[in-house]
Amino acid sequence: DGGITQSPKYLFRKEGQNVTLSCEQNLNHDAMYWYRQDPGQGLRLIYYSQIVNDFQKGDIAEGYSVSREKKESFPLTVTSAQKNPTAFYLCASSIRGTGGYTGELFFGEGSRLTVL
Amino acid sequence: QKEVEQDPGPLSVPEGAIVSLNCTYSNSAFQYFMWYRQYSRKGPELLMYTYSSGNKEDGRFTAQVDKSSKYISLFIRDSQPSDSATYLCAITLGGATNKLIFGTGTLLAVQP
Numbered sequence: 373d374g375g376i377t378q379s380p381k382y383l384f385r386k387e388g389q390n391v392t393l394s395c396e397q398n399l400n401h402d403a404m405y406w407y408r409q410d411p412g413q414g415l416r417l418i419y420y421s422q423i424v425n426d427f428q429k430g431d432i433a434e435g436y437s438v439s440r441e442k443k444e445s446f447p448l449t450v451t452s453a454q455k456n457p458t459a460f461y462l463c464a465s466s467i468r469g470t471g472g473y474t475g476e477l478f479f480g481e482g483s484r485l486t487v488l
Numbered sequence: 489q490k491e492v493e494q495d496p497g498p499l500s501v502p503e504g505a506i507v508s509l510n511c512t513y514s515n516s517a518f519q520y521f522m523w524y525r526q527y528s529r530k531g532p533e534l535l536m537y538t539y540s541s542g543n544k545e546d547g548r549f550t551a552q553v554d555k556s557s558k559y560i561s562l563f564i565r566d567s568q569p570s571d572s573a574t575y576l577c578a579i580t581l582g583g584a585t586n587k588l589i590f591g592t593g594t595l596l597a598v599q600p
Contacts, residue, residue: 403586412496412592414492414494414592415590417588420586472582472584474539474580474582474586475520475582475586476522476537477534477588479531479533481530
């Protein structure tokens with residue numbers, strides 16, 4: 373079945389440690405995204421990538437880094453510089469139609485990171 | 489002013505009720521309007537998508553966009569306990585990028 377796989381589902385880390393969250397898709401989508409979800413704040417865009425080897429900062433990129441070496445993969449590293457990393461992280465992908473993007477995102481199941 | 493405002497709820501209704509969920513937005517340039525449904529501890533899934541103004545119906549769900557008042561709505565008829573979830577509105581310009589702006593979500597509970 374086609375879809376987006378995020379791992380791990382749950383992750384606990386000590387303060388000051390870097391953490392990498394995995395996101396893999398087999399939908400053959402060009403664009404991939406990372407969102408952060410906090411209670412009462414909706415989804416906020418961290419980074420996005422529309423093609424391999426290229427990515428752009430979203431609204432809250434500070435303290436995060438990404439790479440896009442393969443079309444299928446878009447890992448997110450939460451660095452020790454991120455002041456408040458405990459959150460639910462969602463990866464998504466989308467396909468660009470002939471008329472451009474239309475707002476449809478396909479999400480993974482999410483990764484819940486807790487920093488102790 | 490936030491670009492998208494959504495009543496966070498929570499909203500609790502009896503089974504069979506009609507549910508109305510609403511969002512307002514500030515920038516008239518937005519062209520695509522979406523409703524995503526998110527079950528607890530899961531990723532959101534696209535429920536309804538509308539381009540520009542008008543209504544769109546899919547089974548028990550109707551999405552409505554009024555660009556003149558910058559107001560978007562989702563109506564659920566004959567609500568079921570399986571509709572219990574968080575509903576997120578989202579807007580985007582579309583075209584060259586797919587940067588969505590999400591509302592904060594409304595938590596809906598349908599009581600059997």
